[in-house]
Amino acid sequence: MFRCRMVNFLFSIFPLKIWQDFLLRKHIQDCSCCQENLASLEEAKSLLIQEGEVGDLEGLWPKVKVQLAEEERKEKYFRLPRWGWAVGAAGLLVAIILGVWLFWSARLGKPSEEPGSPFQIKYIRVHDKPARAYLFQPQDSNMIIIWAEENI
């Protein structure tokens, strides 16, 4: 009796399944005293609804049949759009990649408009002879005037 109490106490204080199962196998399942505290198969059965008590179930198959037809119809209906969605998603992805590529290529091809970017004239020739170059930029303007003068 003391041992049973001890086992029950140990069972309740460590809620670890492996530990509880160990106690069950080592003591509880073979102890008549502990078994008295458990509902028997007959007692459990008496609480449960048995197969003979479930009543009429004739209406179940027609309902299942209707739902099956409905689910199959849905599946057929959604089969094509599912492919359509996949194609659409792929198309969208291609469009995005193409857009990004076009944007970057256009950006790289354009002369830079950022202020302070390097502006360079390697040489200027007037009448096939090297000439002097003067650059003028009016205040508050992006316009640049290049003045070329013959070397006399």
Next chain:
Amino acid sequence: MSDQQLISSCLDGEVEAFKEMVDRYKTRAMALALNMLGNREDAEDACQETFIRVYFNLNKFDLQSSFRNWFYTILSNRCLDVLRKRRRFFSFFKKMKAEYSNKSSVQSSLSSESQPLGKNILQGLSPKERVVLCLWASEGYSSVEIGRVMKCSPSTARVLLYKARKKIKYKLEKEHVSLSNG
């Protein structure tokens, strides 16, 4: 015709074979669902859903394994889903009820009194304990088979069954004492 033959026929698209399968399993499915859920409407819905899931997943079923176990796995999962949803609803309902505590406490005590003894006792078990108890008592499953159905280890099934049986015994004795005291 064996379950495996029926499944093969179903996979060939024979609806009549599936009807036979429904007829074969509907009673035990309904009994388990009723014991789990406690009301007929939910139990019928759960059975219906289970059969639909079975039909659309038959191609995934391994013909070498037990169909009955596979069927019970789907059914018990469905019932556990229903109970989970119901619990969420009741926790919301309890919050609402707190505002009207006087009226509804009287109503709830009345409704719990009017329930049959077995149903009342089963409601004291956790959903998983209920599944384990039903499989053990109604189907005669061992802890190994229960573990297979519930996708848990046999030791977990054994512990759940022990707890369920202990709770039931305690409640039965309590009811017995209260009845004998008048």
